[in-house]
Amino acid sequence: MATVYIPTSLRRLTQGSARLASDAADVGALLGWLDEAFPGLGAELFDADGNLHRFVNVYVNNRAIDELQGFETILEREDEVAVIPAISGGQTNGASPASGRFTPQQAVRYSRHIILPEIGGVGQRKLLNAKVVLIGAGGLGSPAALYLAAAGVGTLGVVDFDDVDLSNLHRQIIHGHANVGRPKVESARDRLADINPDTTVVPHTEALTSENAMQILDQYDIVVNGSDNFATRYLVNDAAYLLNKPLVDGAIFRFDGQATVFMPGQGCYRCIFPSPPPPGAVPSCAEAGVLGVLPGMIGVIQATETIKLILGLGHPLVGRWLLYDSLEMEFREIKLQRDPECPLCGDNPTIRALIDYEVFCGAPMAATGG
Ligand SMILES: [Zn+2]
Known part of the structure; x- marks a missing residue:
């Protein structure tokens, strides 16, 4: 019976x-x-x-x-x-992304995922139920957001206070010419809605600060860092660690890119760089320039790692710092380890809450999204 x-x-x-x-x-x-x-x-x-x-x-x-x-x-x-x-x-009236059944349209849209035994319907539901926040809708955030939405990630938070500038368009491919002057989060939301109506975009049209970072990041499962300044980079690192969230990190400069995944307790950005370079020592993309296609490579790596984390697939880029040299077309992988002396994730941490990152870095929280 x-x-x-x-x-x-x-x-x-x-x-x-x-x-x-x-x-x-x-x-x-x-x-x-x-x-x-x-x-x-x-x-x-x-x-x-x-x-x-x-x-x-x-x-x-x-x-x-x-x-x-x-x-x-x-x-x-x-x-x-x-x-x-x-x-x-x-x-x-039709399945919601959170429910267990796909609409006929979803079954078609995700058919190439669902047919993969490693993903299947179960994995696709995980993607639909996942909540990912992108710090910056710029060079890295653009390709990451496009692919995460296309993959069916159900909730995408986008944090950016900047407006689309004509000088962004050579690399920030989520934004179109017609959107110059509009807030990036609005431009991104419209583009993502067109790519996949299953994805709910949550706009955070504000700078990420020590005051709001914990509250914003806490709403999501995974943090994707596309920030372009050290103050925000340390802020995101610290907030993700304190909230126990995986951080999918990426950075670009001129012709070089970097990517890694920080899992809480397995090392963090401060384990590599305990303190930022002095203000002005490392120029920004605005000052030094950046190859337009470069963030595409790194942002797509970030999207790939995010999807793998959601699905529990493969080997994440944890404890591995991937360096990309576009001119030599070389990838280099450096082993990363948690530093027991790290002020954030070490054995005797001195940072137990968010600090003043502009003071720490001696530089303002510039616009995100290089
Ligand atoms: Zn650390």
């Missing part, structure tokens, strides 16, 4: 019973029995064509039947079937 769990919203149709016993041989037979034995219940589960409503999910032992054999899933003794409709507040 399998049992069926009936959620509270449907119990009015089962005389209040939360669990029903059934000797049905498979899921299809069990659903058919529910339809016949409990007037009204069938209409809650099936549409006029006899298909399950898109807003109803069926699980066997907490696994979606899509992952099993669907209606043909054999039921054995002590199996528990659960019939779970979207609850009030969810979308009932």
